[in-house]
Amino acid sequence: MSPRHGSEATEETQRSPDASMTLLTEVYRRPLDPGYADAAARRAAGSEPRRTRRSTAGLVALAIALGLGATAATVALRQPTSSVQEARDLLESQIEQRSTEADAIQADITTMTEEIATLQEEVLGDEAQPVRDQIEADAVQAGVMPVxxxxxxxxxxxxxxxxxxxxxxxxxxxxxxxxxxxxxxxxxxxxxxxxxxxxxxxxxxxxxxxxxxxxxxxxxxxxxxxxxxxxxxxxxxxxxxxxxxxxxxxxxxxxxxxxxxxxxxxxxxPGTGLVTMYSARVPESTAAPVPSPGAVEDAPDEDGMAGSAGPTGKDDT
CATH class of the missing domain: 3.30.70.1880 (Protein of unknown function DUF881)
Known part of the structure; x- marks a missing residue:
């Protein structure tokens, strides 16, 4: 065996079997920190200064102050700021107001629809049953009446x-x-x-x-x-x-x-109630010009398509 191997064998025989577990072993053997152990020994020997009522009251006051400060900070963080709260209150009030107005308008629409139906019954009478049937059919198709x-x-x-x-x-x-x-x-x-x-x-x-x-x-x-x-x-x-x-x-x-x-x-x-009537017409500026009698149409160009004069007076190609 070489000297290097012999020295290594000697070190291995002298090394503690649990050398790799030194930290865990120390934790198990001495669970208390040395500083805490010294303080506990001094307190047991009577050399540790006794806590007075003033120091105890100071600690209690400090703990209460810290608790109140933490509680106030938590409440302040959870509650929105005054400006945000004011904006939220304003939006809520506007929503409630608009909802009330919409409900009132819908009630007026329902009342007017019933009045219109009553007036139609009075005007038509029993002699215009075909007209009444046509009105009801059109109202169903328009979605005005419930079905x-x-x-x-x-x-x-x-x-x-x-x-x-x-x-x-x-x-x-x-x-x-x-x-x-x-x-x-x-x-x-x-x-x-x-x-x-x-x-x-x-x-x-x-x-x-x-x-x-x-x-x-x-x-x-x-x-x-x-x-x-x-x-x-x-x-x-x-x-x-x-x-x-x-x-x-x-x-x-x-x-x-x-x-x-x-x-x-x-x-x-349900029905939709009264509907808004719309009408449409072609603007005069975009209406196609009516050719005068005897007018000659444009001759086809080389591609076989007839040119037409656009708004600028040039042929559209």
């Missing part, structure tokens, strides 16, 4: 997500899905349609705003209940044959969106 009758109920529900904190738009019912469904029901013969209680008319817009779907500026959320009054069997058959049925099947199988279709013996759809 009751059998039909279909279609409920669309967002697909469940594995991670609720991650928003996957493909798993949610979107505005285009409701548009396809509503148009498909119209094509299938629906007489009246409502989405979550919002009546669909010729002037209704279905759009999205963030995570919500807007129907006539009313925010809706899942589940979306689409109700259509009409022949339930005929509408269900035509809906399955059309592209809307294929779209619903794709939503169910590909994206996991809930699709529940059922026939209903009685559906009650």
């Amino acid at each position: 009751t009758g059998p039909g279909l109920r279609l409920v669309l529900t967002d697909a469940p997500s594995d991670d609720p904190d991650v928003v996957d738009q493909s798993l949610r019912v979107q505005d285009v899905d409701l548009q396809v469904v509503v148009n498909g029901l119209w094509a299938a013969g629906a007489e009246a349609i409502a989405v979550n209680g919002q009546r669909i008319s010729a002037m209704t817009a279905i759009r999205s705003a963030g995570d919500a779907v807007l129907v006539d500026l009313v925010a809706l959320s899942s589940p979306y209940t689409v109700e259509a009054v009409g022949d339930a069997v005929h509408m269900q058959t035509e809906l399955a044959r059309a592209s809307a049925g294929q779209h619903l099947a794709t939503l169910r199988t590909t994206y996991g969106i809930g699709v529940q279709l059922s026939s209903q013996s009685k559906l009650e759809l």
Whole structure:
């Protein structure tokens, strides 16, 4: 054995078997810090100065002051600042005021609608029953009057997500899905349609705003209940044959969106009340000029297309 190996063997025989565990061994053997041990020994020997009432009272007062300061700081951090609180109170008061005004206006609309119906009954009388029937039919198509009758109920529900904190738009019912469904029901013969209680008319817009779907500026959320009054069997058959049925099947199988279709013996759809009448006309500046008698049209150009004079007097090419 070489001298180097012999010295290493001697060191190994002299080394404590638990030398690698020195720290843990010291912790087990002397769990108390030396400073604390000395203080405890002095206190046991009586050489440690005794705590007076003044020092004890000072410690208690300091602890109370620290506790009050921590509590005040916590309350101050949790409470909003005065300016933020004032802005919040102002917004809340404005929302309540606008909501009250909207409810009052809606009540006036309902009252006026009933008065208009009463006046129509008085003016028409019993001799103009065909006119009354036509008015009622037009009111139903316009969505003004409530409708009751059998039909279909279609409920669309967002697909469940594995991670609720991650928003996957493909798993949610979107505005285009409701548009396809509503148009498909119209094509299938629906007489009246409502989405979550919002009546669909010729002037209704279905759009999205963030995570919500807007129907006539009313925010809706899942589940979306689409109700259509009409022949339930005929509408269900035509809906399955059309592209809307294929779209619903794709939503169910590909994206996991809930699709529940059922026939209903009685559906009650609300009316929209009075509607705003619109008219349109072509502005005179954009109206096509009427050629005078005997006028000669422009001859075709080299490409075989006739040129026309634009607003600048140059030929549009």
